[in-house]
Amino acid sequence: MSVQHRELAEGRWITLSFVEQMANIGSEVDRALNWREKNNADYSQRALERALELVDLTLGDRRNVSRLKEVARVREALADFFAGDNQYGSTGPLWRKYFGAFGFAARWDR
Numbered sequence: 512m513s514v515q516h517r518e519l520a521e522g523r524w525i526t527l528s529f530v531e532q533m534a535n536i537g538s539e540v541d542r543a544l545n546w547r548e549k550n551n552a553d554y555s556q557r558a559l560e561r562a563l564e565l566v567d568l569t570l571g572d573r574r575n576v577s578r579l580k581e582v583a584r585v586r587e588a589l590a591d592f593f594a595g596d597n598q599y600g601s602t603g604p605l606w607r608k609y610f611g612a613f614g615f616a617a618r619w620d621r
Contacts, residue, residue, distance in 0.1 A: 524568045529575055534617035536565045536585075537610025543593060544603045559593045585609075 524532065539562035546555035566586045569575055575582060592601040 524565075525572050525574070528617075529569075529572075529578060530613050530616045532565070532569045532572070532575075533610065533613035536562050536569065537606075537614055539565060540589065540606050540610055544606065547593075548603070555593070559589070562589065 527535070539558050543555045543558035543562060546552075546558055563586060566582060566589070569582050570579060570586070588599045588601055589606075591597055591599055592606070
């Protein structure tokens with residue numbers, strides 16, 4: 512998998528707060544959901560890959576050490592929902608609600 516968010520991967524990602532990081536992940540997840548609903552598996556997969564890349568950057572941010580368990584579980588559940596058997600019973604509305612809270616909080620902080 513190639514790096515899609517090169518500028519973020521080169522260090523800009525760690526300048527964002529955890530809430531901003533999660534809101535950005537949520538934007539990619541929302542794109543993946545939108546493309547899935549439009550039956551465009553290729554674009555949905557690409558958005559998922561970008562979301563997982565951002566999750567990995569978040570996991571690599573040392574400031575998030577106390578949140579590693581949550582972020583790792585989000586990664587696992589996202590992969591399960593989009594590419595697995597959906598063992599966790601996730602839904603599109605659930606993901607939108609989860610990440611929507613981060614989006615709201617990120618905008619609130621501005």
